[in-house]
Amino acid sequence: MMTIAISAPGLYRGRIAVDAGICEEEALLRRARGGDRAAFDVLVRRHAPGLYAVVVRLCESPQDAEEVTQEAFLRAWRGLPGFQGEARFFTWLYRIGVNEARRRSARARPALPVVSLDAYSGAEVVDRREQPHARAERVELRRALERAIGALTVEHRVALVLRDVEGFSTAQAADIAGLGEAAFKSRLHRARAALREAMANHRPPGAAA
């Protein structure tokens, strides 16, 4: 069988040992639902890094992302008595954060300069062959990816960031995005195609996402 090293998608890059963490998280949730702020604070420390990592890619600035992260936790705390546990807590929390980021992005987007994919792919990308140093090449690739992601529509960004940057499973990412799995896969496909197009001038043919 052919082997290609692919790291398995999982929650928060191992920040939570998923299996062991579920029971503990449910206990924390029960306490938090009963008004135990200390229990909720543990959930904040546990989920803030992952939530911030997602919303920072959806917001126009890190300050916006901070506000969205705070707002998501505040709303989650206020809405906790109504949370019936029909979804996992993190899925619910991320959905609140992603929706808030979408809302702000929709409001702010027209007023902000949108990076044109054409402009980006022409002038600012340095030819790969002119970069002798592998590290510099990686930094350049990272910048190019960040710009390309930033130029995607917010819905494409949601799909790409949840699945490809943060490594959620398709089911989890679809749940957070508020879509069915088939619709999410379709959106992810379009997001990857848009990213591939944006990166086409940066990478050798056939090696794009």
Place this chain on the structure above:
Amino acid sequence: MTFAAHRFAAARLGAYRDGELAAHERDRVEAHVRGCARCRGALAGLVECGRELRSLHTELPDGLADRIIARLEADTGETRLRVVGAAETAPSRPWAAGLAASWREQRAHLRVTLPIALVVGLGITAVKDLETLTGGDVDIASACVVCGSNALVPLALLHLGRLLAVRARSG
């Protein structure tokens, strides 16, 4: 290598990388990729790009978790203050506080009781003053006013009944 096999594999490289193919599809893709340099290159590109995308993960800014917790604390404090404030003003007008609490509690039930009360109000109007509803010169506005006022008593009775039932249940 056939064109159909190439097309099949090329369309599924992303799903293959994501580990989302069924076993028979995965086997077909692997069988093709072994013999197709173009697909091997594309798959390597996908894997590399996936790795790069994962490297874009952003760390939490220093102190943000503390700031979130502080904001939650402030929010909880405000809520407590509001509750304490309400309790402190309650002794001077206990009936008002009770009424306000009762109203907040019962607001959700209006969705059920209001339509019932309106139907009862319509019935009372029909019995008491049929001409308002069926008269030749029907004035819609005055019919609504009459029906509405006739619905107020049933509405109040429904909520009072519910309140008494809740109190009886809670002992």
